[in-house]
Amino acid sequence: MCDTCGCPSPSDHTHDHSHNHSNPKTIDVHASLFAANDALARVNREHFDEIGAVALNLISSPGSGKTTLLEHTIEALKGEINIAVIEGDIETERDAERIRAKGVPVIQLTTGGACHLDAAMTHKGFHRLQKEPGGDKIDLLFIENVGNLVCPATFDLGEHERVVFVSVPEGPDKPSKYPKAFISSQTFVITKTDLLPYFDFPVAEARGDALRLNPNLRTMELASTTGEGMETWLNYLRELVAAKKAQKNV
Amino acid sequence: MHEISLVQGLFQQLKDLADENSAQKITRVTMEIGPLCGVVLDSFQFGFEILSADDEMLRGAKLIVKIPDVSYKCTECGHVEVIAGPRPEECPKCKDLLLIPTGGEDLILLQVEME
Numbered sequence: 001m002c003d004t005c006g007c008p009s010p011s012d013h014t015h016d017h018s019h020n021h022s023n024p025k026t027i028d029v030h031a032s033l034f035a036a037n038d039a040l041a042r043v044n045r046e047h048f049d050e051i052g053a054v055a056l057n058l059i060s061s062p063g064s065g066k067t068t069l070l071e072h073t074i075e076a077l078k079g080e081i082n083i084a085v086i087e088g089d090i091e092t093e094r095d096a097e098r099i100r101a102k103g104v105p106v107i108q109l110t111t112g113g114a115c116h117l118d119a120a121m122t123h124k125g126f127h128r129l130q131k132e133p134g135g136d137k138i139d140l141l142f143i144e145n146v147g148n149l150v151c152p153a154t155f156d157l158g159e160h161e162r163v164v165f166v167s168v169p170e171g172p173d174k175p176s177k178y179p180k181a182f183i184s185s186q187t188f189v190i191t192k193t194d195l196l197p198y199f200d201f202p203v204a205e206a207r208g209d210a211l212r213l214n215p216n217l218r219t220m221e222l223a224s225t226t227g228e229g230m231e232t233w234l235n236y237l238r239e240l241v242a243a244k245k246a247q248k249n250v
Numbered sequence: 251m252h253e254i255s256l257v258q259g260l261f262q263q264l265k266d267l268a269d270e271n272s273a274q275k276i277t278r279v280t281m282e283i284g285p286l287c288g289v290v291l292d293s294f295q296f297g298f299e300i301l302s303a304d305d306e307m308l309r310g311a312k313l314i315v316k317i318p319d320v321s322y323k324c325t326e327c328g329h330v331e332v333i334a335g336p337r338p339e340e341c342p343k344c345k346d347l348l349l350i351p352t353g354g355e356d357l358i359l360l361q362v363e364m365e
Contacts, residue, residue, distance in 0.1 A: 024365040033256055033357040116252055151252035154288035180288040215325050215348045
């Protein structure tokens with residue numbers, strides 16, 4: 001406080017004005033800036049629970065192979081698990097078109113510049129998704145976030161689990177450089193392992209760095225195009241869906 | 251730069267508070283920014299600066315930032331290290347690398363001064 005007049009910002013102004021500030025007031029607020037998003041995220045989660053769907057928030061840099069993995073996952077689980085997808089990108093419908101070609105309900109959220117999805121966008125997106133053909137019967141919802149390892153980590157969308165991906169060409173230092181994404185996730189997947197012979201990517205080091213940040217992380221490695229490691233991924237999804245069904249039937 | 255959208259949300263909250271209290275100016279805003287909340291302090295301050303300069307109600311408002319402590323519990327020996335600075339590389343007691351943090355994940359509007 002300013003010693004001269006008691007006004008709140010001593011360094012911001014000279015004392016050439018009169019000092020009849022009208023009712024200066026200090027208010028203790030103590031409100032989280034994430035509160036609005038988190039409240040809506042809880043609503044989303046309850047909604048997913050109600051319809052018995054597992055929701056996964058997929059986070060990675062652009063080009064880590066998320067969409068390709070989803071294409072292969074949909075193929076592999078066809079007839080077994082009802083999958084639906086919310087695609088988040090800054091621009092274009094391209095990812096949604098790739099998923100739609102696989103015959104599952106999908107909607108594209110284009111953020112028009114924003115670097116992440118939030119709970120409000122997810123909420124609107126999910127209502128649109130439910131109106132798509134097949135959208136009334138969803139066991140497993142993938143929410144593919146905007147390609148970015150930084151900002152999406154801060155926003156709860158209402159997912160049950162968060163999966164973070166790093167592809168071999170990106171290098172093994174991503175967990176150390178972008179800790180929040182790894183701290184806030186339940187599962188860490190290294191993708192494009194078919195390229196390991198061509199890149200310097202010590203898998204154990206990447207995995208170790210991630211576990212150091214978050215000792216509870218589940219880790220797996222796979223290559224969607226060759227199928228290597230896919231069974232571990234698919235079993236993880238099967239277990240999540242089975243657990244949700246069991247929960248719903250209690 | 252999600253910090254800008256967070257500052258925009260904050261300003262909306264501040265304006266609502268000012269309206270409720272029939273105030274014309276926000277003069278000082280005190281925030282708690284957790285070291286693990288995924289917000290870059292410099293970007294948040296920058297966002298506050300440029301957006302407040304453009305806003306009648308917030309022009310000249312001062313931003314005060316408090317950084318809370320984070321507890322890191324060693325998974326090996328159970329030692330708890332409490333610090334506000336960067337994440338410790340290893341447990342200072344047993345040198346184990348697996349530490350679980352608690353706290354420091356929130357971004358909180360603590361106090362507002364208005365007139």
